[in-house]
Structure formats: C-alpha cells, structure tokens
Amino acid sequence: MIYGIALLAFSxxxxxxxxxxxxxxxxxxxxxxxxxxxxxxxxxTKEVFQRKGWYKPELEYGVDFWGKLYIPVVVAMAxxxxxxxxxxxxxxxxxxxxxPVVIGFFVFSYLNKSQKTS
Amino acid sequence: MSELIQVIDSYGLIVAFLVVGIIMFLSDLISKKxxxxxxxxxxxxxxxxxxxxxxxxxxxxxxxxxxDIPIFKGIGFMGGGMFRDFTIVATAISxxxxxxxxxxxxxxxxxxxxxxxxxxxxxxxxxxxxxxxAVTLTTIGAGACTYIVGPVTGAAIGASSDIIALSIxxxxxxxxxxxxxxxxxxxxIGLNSESAAMSYGGLMxxxxxxxxxxxxxxxxxxxxxxxxxxxxxxxGCLICPSVFYLILEYLL
Numbered sequence: 001m002i003y004g005i006a007l008l009a010f011s012x013x014x015x016x017x018x019x020x021x022x023x024x025x026x027x028x029x030x031x032x033x034x035x036x037x038x039x040x041x042x043x044x045t046k047e048v049f050q051r052k053g054w055y056k057p058e059l060e061y062g063v064d065f066w067g068k069l070y071i072p073v074v075v076a077m078a079x080x081x082x083x084x085x086x087x088x089x090x091x092x093x094x095x096x097x098x099x100p101v102v103i104g105f106f107v108f109s110y111l112n113k114s115q116k117t118s
Numbered sequence: 119m120s121e122l123i124q125v126i127d128s129y130g131l132i133v134a135f136l137v138v139g140i141i142m143f144l145s146d147l148i149s150k151k152x153x154x155x156x157x158x159x160x161x162x163x164x165x166x167x168x169x170x171x172x173x174x175x176x177x178x179x180x181x182x183x184x185x186d187i188p189i190f191k192g193i194g195f196m197g198g199g200m201f202r203d204f205t206i207v208a209t210a211i212s213x214x215x216x217x218x219x220x221x222x223x224x225x226x227x228x229x230x231x232x233x234x235x236x237x238x239x240x241x242x243x244x245x246x247x248x249x250x251x252a253v254t255l256t257t258i259g260a261g262a263c264t265y266i267v268g269p270v271t272g273a274a275i276g277a278s279s280d281i282i283a284l285s286i287x288x289x290x291x292x293x294x295x296x297x298x299x300x301x302x303x304x305x306x307i308g309l310n311s312e313s314a315a316m317s318y319g320g321l322m323x324x325x326x327x328x329x330x331x332x333x334x335x336x337x338x339x340x341x342x343x344x345x346x347x348x349x350x351x352x353x354g355c356l357i358c359p360s361v362f363y364l365i366l367e368y369l370l
Contacts, residue, residue, distance in 0.1 A: 012207050019352070026356060035203050035325065036348035039210035039341065040218075047215055066208035070340065071160045072138045073205050074330040076197030078167030080185040083294070084175025085287055092247045093284060096262050097291020100239035101299065101322070107235060108321050109307035111228075112314055 004062020007049075011042035123189070130192025137193060141166055161301045161334030168294060206329055206344050213341040214312070221313040225346040228320030233354050236262045236323065237362055240288065252367040253277050257285045259366075260358040264324045265289025267354035274359035293327035300331025309335065312342045319343035323350030 015038020042063070049055040087094075126133050145163035153162075171183030178186030185194025195201070240262025244255045257277040261268030261284065268285025271277075277285075304310065309318055319328045325347040332339045 008204070008208055008211075012204055015207065016203075023352065023355075034348075035206055036345050038203075038207040039213070039345050039348070042207060042210045043213055043215045043218070046211060060211060063208050063211040066205050067211060069201075070205040070209055070329070071163070071333045071337070072135075072142060073197060073201045074326065074333060075138050075141055075163045075167040076134055076193045077202055077326060078164050078197070078297070078330070079170040079174065079190075080183045080194040080197045081168065081171045081290055081293070082175060082181045082287075083168050083171035083183055083290070085181065085283075085290075087172065087291075090284070090287075092243065092258070093287035093291055095247075096240050096243045096258060096288040098295050099243060100236045100262050101292055101295045103239055104232065104235060104322055105299065105303055105307055107231070108309070108318055111317065111321075112308040115224075 001058055001062040001065075004059040004064075005066070006062075007045060007059065008042065008063045008066060011045060012038045014038070015041050126189050131195050132192070133189070134192035134196040137190065138196065141170075158301060158334050160337075161298075164297055164330050164334060168297075202326065206325070206340075206348075209329075209341040209344065212338065213345070217312045218316070218342070218345060221316045221342075224313065225316040225320045228317040229323075229346060229350055229353055232321035232323050232350060233263055233357065235321070236292075237354075237358060241366065250370070252363065252370050254281050255370075256358060256363045256366050257281050258288065259362065260354065261285025261288035262292065263289070263354040263358065264351045265293065266351040267358055270355045271358040271363075275363055289324070293324045293330075296322050296324055296327030297330040297334075300328070301334040304331075304335040309339075312339065315339040315342035316346050319345065319347035320350065323347055323354070325351070 015036070016034040018037045019034025046055065049059070142159065142163050145166055146159035148162050149159040174182075174184030174187055174190065178184065180186030182194050184190045185192075185197070237259040240259035241255045243262075244258035249255055249258065253275050254277060256275060257268060257272035258281070260271035265286045266289070268289050269282050272282040272285055300309070308314060315332060318332075319325075319342065322328050325344055328343045328347040329340050332343045
C-alpha cells in the first residue's frame with residue numbers, strides 16, 4: 001500500500017515541479033497546471049506499470065484511499081472558505097460571481113447539444 | 119475539561135477527520151430521510167461545509183471560516199491546498215488515458231472559451247457597477263475567472279488592495295455557485311459523460327468548484343473535470359494581466 005502512496009507522491013511532486021518551472025519560465029510567479037501534469041504522470045505511470053506487470057491491487061489501494069478522501073477534503077475546504085466575506089462584500093461580488101456562471105451553463109448546454117447532433 | 123481542550127488543540131488534523139466524518143454522516147442521513155436520496159449526501163455535506171464556513175466567519179472573525187476558531191483549526195489544514203491537490207491527483211488513478219487524449223483538443227478549446235466568457239462577463243458587470251479604468255476592470259474580470267487569477271492579475275498590473283479583495287470575493291462566490299448549481303443542473307445540460315466533464319471543467323475553470331460539483335453529481339467524472347480545470351487558473355494568470363489588460367487599455 002505504501003508503494004501506491006509513494007507512486008502518487010512521486011507523480012504529485014514531479015507534476016508540481018513541472019507546473020512551477022513552466023510558471024517561472026513564462027514569467028508568472030504561480031503554478032501553471034501542476035495538478036494537471038501530476039494527474040497525467042500518474043495515469044501514464046499506471047499504464048507503464050500495467051504493461052510491465054508491476055501493477056498490483058495493493059498498489060491501487062494506496063492511491064484509491066486518497067482519491068476517496070477527496071469529498072471529505074472538499075467539505076473541509078468549504079468550511080474554511082471566507083464565505084462570510086463573499087456573501088457580505090457587496091452586490092458586485094455576488095453578481096460577478098453568479099451571472100457569468102449562469103452564462104457558462106447556457107454556453108455549455110448549447111455546445112453540448114450541438115456537439116451531439118453533429 | 120482542560121485536558122480535553124489540550125488534546126483537541128494538539129491533534130487538530132485528527133479532530134478534523136472526526137468533525138468531517140460527522141458532517142458526512144449527518145448529510146447522508148439527511149439525504150436519505152429528507153430528500154429520499156434525490157440530492158446526493160456529498161452535495162449536502164459540501165453545502166453544510168459552506169454554512170459552517172459562514173458561521174465560522176461570524177464567530178471566528180477571520181478569513182478562513184470555521185478554521186479560525188481554535189478548536190477547528192485542523193479543518194483548515196485538512197481543506198488546505200496540500201490535501202486538496204493530493205486527493206484530486208489521486209482520483210486520476212481511475213481515469214482512462216485514452217479518453218483524456220481523445221477529448222484533449224475539445225478540452226483545450228473550452229478552456230480558452232471559458233476564460234474569455236468569464237473575463238468578458240466580469241468586465242461588463244464591473245462597467246455596469248460604474249468602474250471605468252482598465253486596471254480595476256481587468257482585476258474584476260480576472261476575479262470572475264477564479265480567486266487565484268484575480269489577485270495574481272491585480273498584483274501584476276497594480277490594482278488597489280480593496281479591488282484585489284473584491285476580485286477574491288468574486289472568485290469565491292463563483293466557486294460556491296459552481297459547487298451548488300452543478301449537481302442540480304447536470305442532467306439538464308447533458309453533463310453525463312467523461313468527455314462532457316472535460317469540456318465542463320475547461321469552461322467553468324474553478325478546480326475546487328468543478329471537482330466538488332462533479333463529486334456531488336457523479337464521482338467518476340471528477341478526474342476528467344479536474345484535469346482540464348486545473349489548467350484554467352494557470353492560463354488565466356497568463357493572459358488576463360497581459361493580452362486582456364492590453365486590449366482593455368486600448369479600448370478605454
């Protein structure tokens with residue numbers, strides 16, 4: 001099981017490293033898609049391990065454990081957001097936080113339907 | 119009693135596991151008994167989390183919701199960036215590389231489209247609210263992308279601190295809106311496949327909002343939405359203070 005967690009940690013660190021390097025390289029002092037790179041590295045490593053026959057259920061269990069913790073972590077995150085400031089910081093914050101999302105839903109729905117019919 | 123407080127104080131993260139476990143248990147119960155499983159337990163749990171964040175903001179008086187109350191400080195650690203990103207990456211283990219590769223181009227297009235839509239809508243609303251200078255409008259538009267793009271952009275182009283705070287608030291409201299609306303609207307907008315989740319993540323952007331919303335809709339879609347959404351903030355930080363700012367400055 002620890003091998004799975006170690007594999008996850010490896011993918012995570014390399015992905016964040018690439019994201020940070022990319023951010024520096026472009027000149028914005030932030031992480032550019034580190035989580036995305038980490039996810040892709042993890043998926044690719046899984047493919048390689050499966051091909052070589054190193055992939056064991058035990059290994060997946062270590063990663064899966066953390067994946068299943070995702071929702072509880074999000075609940076904790078929601079509880080530690082500055083909800084009060086977001087709700088009370090004026091009408092523009094509320095409007096600019098909600099209206100574009102509604103537009104986004106319409107655009108997504110439209111794109112999704114046109115994609116399916118074509 | 120003081121011994122118990124001492125224990126709670128020393129093992130914040132463990133306390134957080136217990137508290138979140140109780141929230142999840144109550145949410146599942148509410149989901150089954152009150153909503154007859156029509157609204158998933160995880161959606162209720164995330165909503166309860168937000169309510170607790172609000173209550174925590176009132177009693178704690180800080181910026182980190184419930185975790186500003188000393189006995190709940192572990193909640194902030196559990197819900198912080200390290201655990202959030204680590205667990206999102208872990209969800210990728212169940213994703214299929216072929217599917218991601220096949221929908222990759224559509225995902226990238228939706229990323230760009232999403233940033234343009236949110237930025238433009240944010241700027242338009244800022245304009246309606248009476249702001250006229252390019253720096254402020256760009257920061258507001260960037261905040262409408264995510265609460266990371268807002269402050270990064272604002273700092274880069276020299277916006278005032280109250281405008282930066284406003285942009286963060288806009289981004290947080292966006293995250294909350296996406297989290298709450300996604301499970302309710304998923305069926306109506308056809309958000310039911312892996313490739314749709316990838317486009318959705320790119321269009322909406324906010325990784326936490328998208329992933330939380332998808333988790334409440336259908337957990338198997340989470341990695342697909344997250345894999346594109348995670349590039350949104352980075353791309354937004356890249357083009358908001360540069361291309362978009364220059365365009366706005368030229369127009370005004």
